[in-house]
Amino acid sequence: MRLPIRVHPLLDGVFWWESYSEEHRVELGSCAILHGSDFLVFDPIGSPAQIFHQINQISSSSTEPRPEQKPTAIVLTNGNHERVSEYWSETFQVPIYASDQCGLRAERFRPLHSGPSPLEGCHCSHLEGGGPGELALFLKAKSLVIFGDAIVHLPSRGLELLPAKYCTNAAQLRASITRFVQDVSFEHALMAHGTPLLTDAREKITAMLAKLTS
Numbered sequence: 001m002r003l004p005i006r007v008h009p010l011l012d013g014v015f016w017w018e019s020y021s022e023e024h025r026v027e028l029g030s031c032a033i034l035h036g037s038d039f040l041v042f043d044p045i046g047s048p049a050q051i052f053h054q055i056n057q058i059s060s061s062s063t064e065p066r067p068e069q070k071p072t073a074i075v076l077t078n079g080n081h082e083r084v085s086e087y088w089s090e091t092f093q094v095p096i097y098a099s100d101q102c103g104l105r106a107e108r109f110r111p112l113h114s115g116p117s118p119l120e121g122c123h124c125s126h127l128e129g130g131g132p133g134e135l136a137l138f139l140k141a142k143s144l145v146i147f148g149d150a151i152v153h154l155p156s157r158g159l160e161l162l163p164a165k166y167c168t169n170a171a172q173l174r175a176s177i178t179r180f181v182q183d184v185s186f187e188h189a190l191m192a193h194g195t196p197l198l199t200d201a202r203e204k205i206t207a208m209l210a211k212l213t214s
Helices: 048-060 085-092 170-183 201-213
Strands: 008-011 014-021 026-035 038-042 073-075 096-099 109-112 122-126 135-139 144-147 151-154 158-161 188-190
Touching: 008 188, 014 048, 014 188, 026 048, 026 144, 048 085, 073 085, 085 096, 158 170, 158 201, 170 201, 188 201
Parallel strands: 038 073, 073 096, 096 109, 144 188
Antiparallel strands: 008 014, 014 026, 026 038, 122 135, 135 144, 151 158
């Protein structure tokens, strides 16, 4: 029997949950981030009502309780992560943001381009060579990057780049990630598949990349 999805508070205003997908044979991760006036949900999985019930329970029991929250936008980190985003979008009547290169055709789709985004304090970088419309989204105020498939951190495999068979161009993706970590300073990282990196994320990814070229 599949266990209910459990939401975990990671950082201030950052919530993460995952569930194993029999169809994809891998853990699927999602997160919600309270950032300024936005409450963003990335690559959603699970029931929106059940997930936000847990988030609001966690928020109300914290040392600084917050009023009940709901998402202001859905964000997809690549074109393969549509998942249940349209259902979430319809439930909360909010837009879906994703790369302008991902080919999404959802009713409430809003394109994201490289650079500052319409989402408060969120900077977008296209990671060429990954999946369609692969993005890294940087929230400077939280020293946090949200990756899609480009970085994977499964317990059974450890920290790695997206395996070459899933890339459009594995060498190009490696170059894209290398440039990104050289240009952006961050402490924390979340990804669509695998355990969050909550300390020294940039250093750990840099060390992983160095091993690939040694």
